[in-house]
Amino acid sequence: MKQKREWILLIIALIPILIAGCKNRTSEDRCDYDGFHVQPLYAVYFSLQDGSEKKYCSLVCASMSFSALKKQIREVRVVDEPSGNKINALGAFFVESEVVTVPHVKNRIHVFAKKEDALKHIQTFKGNWVENPFR
Numbered sequence: 001m002k003q004k005r006e007w008i009l010l011i012i013a014l015i016p017i018l019i020a021g022c023k024n025r026t027s028e029d030r031c032d033y034d035g036f037h038v039q040p041l042y043a044v045y046f047s048l049q050d051g052s053e054k055k056y057c058s059l060v061c062a063s064m065s066f067s068a069l070k071k072q073i074r075e076v077r078v079v080d081e082p083s084g085n086k087i088n089a090l091g092a093f094f095v096e097s098e099v100v101t102v103p104h105v106k107n108r109i110h111v112f113a114k115k116e117d118a119l120k121h122i123q124t125f126k127g128n129w130v131e132n133p134f135r
């Protein structure tokens with residue numbers, strides 16, 4: 001009996017989280033390449049010359065769009081994985097490892113603002129340095 005009650009309490013606790021999750025899925029959070037939900041931690045932002053902004057769910061989608069938009073792009077911003085801060089891609093460190101961040105595109109490239117964080121990831125997850133995909 002006790003177990004059953006715990007399950008019910010757990011389900012009740014989860015309801016507000018599910019509702020909040022659905023509300024957040026507005027078109028604002030969609031990837032400009034494939035329309036998938038953008039998780040802020042793995043997002044990539046392009047600032048264009050005309051002042052508009054493009055956002056992508058992953059480095060994979062952003063790199064797919066990069067060559068077509070290259071001439072219009074003023075700045076590329078990526079997100080530092082440990083802190084969640086947006087940083088300029090030119091100053092970021094990129095590491096490829098076994099860890100997948102965005103499953104539907106199988107993204108394995110990770111972004112770091114600090115070299116020591118990137119090195120830690122390389123050592124822990126058998127990663128390799130990769131070039132900035134946005135140059």
Ligand SMILES: [Zn+2]
Pocket residue numbers: 031032033034035036056057058061
């Ligand atoms: Zn995408």
